[in-house]
Amino acid sequence: MSAASLRIIREEPQGFGDCRIILPFVHGPPAPVAVRFELAGDEQAPLLILAGGISADAHVIASDTLPHPGWWEAQAGPLGRFRRLAIDWVGADGSLDRPIHPADQARALLLMMDNLGLDRAAAFIGASYGAMVGMHLAALAPERCGALLAISAAHRSHPFVSAQRALQRQAVELGERLGDPRAGVALARKIAMTAYRTPVEFADRFDEPRLSGERVTCGAEPYLDAQGTRHSGRVSAAAYRRLSESIDLHAIEPERITVPALFAAALDDCLIPHADIAELAERAPRGRFAALPTRFGHDSFLKEQALIAALLSDFLTTLEHRHD
Ligand SMILES: CC(=O)SCCNC(=O)CCNC(=O)[C@H](O)C(C)(C)COP(=O)(O)OP(=O)(O)OC[C@H]1O[C@@H](n2cnc3c(N)ncnc32)[C@H](O)[C@@H]1OP(=O)(O)O
Numbered sequence: 001m002s003a004a005s006l007r008i009i010r011e012e013p014q015g016f017g018d019c020r021i022i023l024p025f026v027h028g029p030p031a032p033v034a035v036r037f038e039l040a041g042d043e044q045a046p047l048l049i050l051a052g053g054i055s056a057d058a059h060v061i062a063s064d065t066l067p068h069p070g071w072w073e074a075q076a077g078p079l080g081r082f083r084r085l086a087i088d089w090v091g092a093d094g095s096l097d098r099p100i101h102p103a104d105q106a107r108a109l110l111l112m113m114d115n116l117g118l119d120r121a122a123a124f125i126g127a128s129y130g131a132m133v134g135m136h137l138a139a140l141a142p143e144r145c146g147a148l149l150a151i152s153a154a155h156r157s158h159p160f161v162s163a164q165r166a167l168q169r170q171a172v173e174l175g176e177r178l179g180d181p182r183a184g185v186a187l188a189r190k191i192a193m194t195a196y197r198t199p200v201e202f203a204d205r206f207d208e209p210r211l212s213g214e215r216v217t218c219g220a221e222p223y224l225d226a227q228g229t230r231h232s233g234r235v236s237a238a239a240y241r242r243l244s245e246s247i248d249l250h251a252i253e254p255e256r257i258t259v260p261a262l263f264a265a266a267l268d269d270c271l272i273p274h275a276d277i278a279e280l281a282e283r284a285p286r287g288r289f290a291a292l293p294t295r296f297g298h299d300s301f302l303k304e305q306a307l308i309a310a311l312l313s314d315f316l317t318t319l320e321h322r323h324d
């Protein structure tokens with residue numbers, strides 16, 4: 001990929017910036033997009049590419065330049081020793097209303113590395129959608145990615161869960177048609193939240209449904225309402241639809257992931273059956289599988305601080321001792 005295809009709007013060697021890149025989309029013609037990145041940590045340390053779920057952004061943990069907490073601040077311990085590159089997802093700002101494939105995000109990251117003069121990452125660490133993107137990056141450019149840690153993602157989206165996501169998108173579209181896109185995004189996120197956590201947690205946490213006035217309210221409703229409102233305040237309808245679709249466009253032959261790869265599965269993940277991740281690990285030529293015993297399902301990478309810290313530490317230690 002040519003650095004000549006990039007026009008830098010703003011860049012700091014250790015910090016953050018925006019690049020305008022010409023992105024060769026999987027679906028449809030290439031187009032210019034602005035991609036925001038953060039590059040932080042010790043310049044001499046091995047480079048990690050870090051990526052979270054569709055709601056994550058380039059600010060992973062606090063840095064000297066940007067000291068506010070990031071979305072994975074709980075993992076600042078293991079991650080803080082490394083140089084770190086992350087981007088805001090292409091499409092997250094809502095300005096791009098077109099199909100976005102996870103491989104498009106991987107290409108955006110590779111172009112970003114070209115631009116920043118970063119030849120190779122020691123590893124890609126991704127969770128959820130970020131792990132899907134990591135699989136595509138590892139397959140597209142194995143020479144630029146030393147290893148992959150993929151948490152809570154399989155090689156394809158499960159049809160049952162894709163059906164749920166399609167309904168979320170229909171909720172967004174309904175909101176748009178009714179002139180209230182925020183209400184659509186809020187409803188979609190509420191539906192999504194029921195799959196990010198587990199029935200076990202909900203049973204422990206929320207009361208039985210009860211009649212209040214003429215309407216039955218379920219115990220989780222105020223929580224889901226709060227989550228929906230929060231999310232609709234920061235994610236546009238286009239961004240919700242396009243990144244949700246992008247998860248459904250994800251599919252990769254595990255045999256194409258030839259770098260050393262650890263695939264971690266949260267046991268009660270309602271989004272990604274752990275059997276699918278086990279199959280992925282089995283079929284990837286240098287794949288390993290790790291089961292995460294947790295009651296927090298898909299949100300475990302955010303909720304299980306100690307468990308994920310141990311997983312990261314194990315993976316990063318293996319990385320430091322690898323000489324290939
Ligand atoms: C990954 C990323 O990649 S970025 C993070 C974005 N989130 C996700 O990706 C996954 C979705 N999950 C979430 O958003 C979760 O809230 C997490 C993982 C961020 C945090 O999980 P937890 O610490 O368990 O928090 P929880 O899910 O209970 O949510 C807390 C919020 O719900 C509110 N809340 C909790 N219970 C209730 C209730 N019964 N009634 C009303 N509001 C409630 C809290 O007030 C709090 O609101 P605030 O964030 O505005 O302060």
Ligand SMILES: N[C@@H](CCO)C(=O)O
Pocket residue numbers: 052053054055056128129130196298299
């Ligand atoms: N919890 C994730 C799920 C999809 O990646 C998110 O909203 O970011």
